[in-house]
Ligand SMILES: Nc1ncnc2c1ncn2[C@@H]1O[C@H](COP(=O)(O)OP(=O)(O)O)[C@@H](O)[C@H]1O
């Protein structure tokens with residue numbers, strides 16, 4: 001019996017470019033400041049960029065694990081901030097559609113890391129790919145990032161629908177990003193939650209709103225995590241609230257997680 005089961009948090013979105021990587025990178029630093037041991041997995045395997053956000057250049061990545069050349073511990077990079085990262089590899093087409101065996105390999109490797117971490121954060125790719133729904137189905141928390149653009153709302157709904165229909169997942173936590181007012185945030189959440197309730201019969205959980213802040217792009221260009229540069233900004237305060245809010249929500253760690261997922265996959 002395991003003594004430590006990390007909480008797995010998958011971050012996804014329907015449409016790309018809505019702020020997933022920025023969210024995952026910065027919230028991992030908030031969790032670290034709350035004394036959590038964080039492992040961040042870049043699962044946007046076709047288009048990875050967490051390394052860029054931290055200004056690191058990993059030598060090895062998940063591709064080397066799948067090729068059997070490295071174990072998962074060999075590819076993990078620790079940032080100066082104390083975050084451990086599993087890097088992805090960019091632009092490798094065959095990795096955008098992982099085979100069943102490759103997914104199982106990743107799950108087994110991740111499972112071996114359980115004792116070392118409190119939280120696993122997974123930055124998934126955009127859209128409804130097999131990889132995305134796979135990682136979401138193994139997570140304890142599914143966070144969906146959405147913006148007020150109608151295409152983002154429609155694509156977020158489509159993603160929720162697929163994960164719900166394919167995996168029976170009903171718990172989705174919503175973050176509305178790039179908002180210019182509280183009203184914009186509330187209206188966006190309302191639109192998304194109304195369709196989810198009406199057509200799928202599920203209630204979405206609002207985690208919070210994050211304001212549009214042009215300094216975020218500057219931080220990306222400087223390759224320094226935004227929250228370290230602007231710890232007292234409105235964005236940073238709200239991100240802190242979202243992190244605390246999430247940790248307060250109870251999840252059943254035995255339901256979900258890598259072990260649970262392996263059992264489920266084997267039973268199929
Ligand atoms: N709240 C925000 N305010 C301003 N710019 C943002 C915000 N969130 C993200 N961005 C910017 O939007 C772009 C896309 O963000 P990114 O995190 O890479 O999205 P994704 O991972 O969903 O594709 C980046 O240039 C990022 O700096």
Ligand SMILES: [Mg+2]
Nearest residue numbers: 020021044049
């Ligand atoms: Mg991204």
